[in-house]
Amino acid sequence: MENVQYDEKADRYVVELVKEDYEHLDEIIGRYSDKPGYLIPALKDAQGIFGFLPLDVQNYLAKGLRISPSHIYGVVTFYAFFTTVPRGQHVIRCCMGTACYVKGAADIVKKVEDTLAIKVDETTEDLKFSLEVVRCVGACGLAPVIFIDDDVHGMLEPKKIENILEKY
Ligand code: FES
Incomplete structure (x- = not known):
């Protein structure tokens, strides 16, 4: 907005x-x-x-x-579902379901946090990105997986994160 x-x-x-x-x-x-x-x-x-x-x-x-x-x-x-912070233009959802977790989802979350200098459930100061953690999104074959808006990014490694975020 x-x-x-x-x-x-x-x-x-x-x-x-x-x-x-x-x-x-x-x-x-x-x-x-x-x-x-x-x-x-x-x-x-x-x-x-x-x-x-x-x-x-x-x-x-x-x-x-x-x-x-x-x-x-x-x-x-x-109540956790109310927020006083606006959501970013793009919402990143990192899957931390079992399959993703086993394949290193925690490292992916950490890399996104470090790259954007925010923590889970926070929004960047320029309101570009919000970061959330979700449970299994039904794409376990592509684990570890993140969604950015409606785009799915699978088979992730931390080193791919910066390139992916640059596209948004
Ligand atoms: S556990 Fe991540 S998609 Fe199923």
């Missing part, structure tokens, strides 16, 4: 909300307002729009749903 930026001073990602974003958030607030157990689905819907839950979005929802911002922040940071 072009309107997402990293605010170094605040050490967090911020999104510049435009009219359309507010309309989407108002829709979510209207949908869930005053319904029991509404907070998690409301946050899920909001994350579905932005890909993450920046503080400005949390605060807007807090106001609309009449919940304290600190309560929302607590929920967002408690």
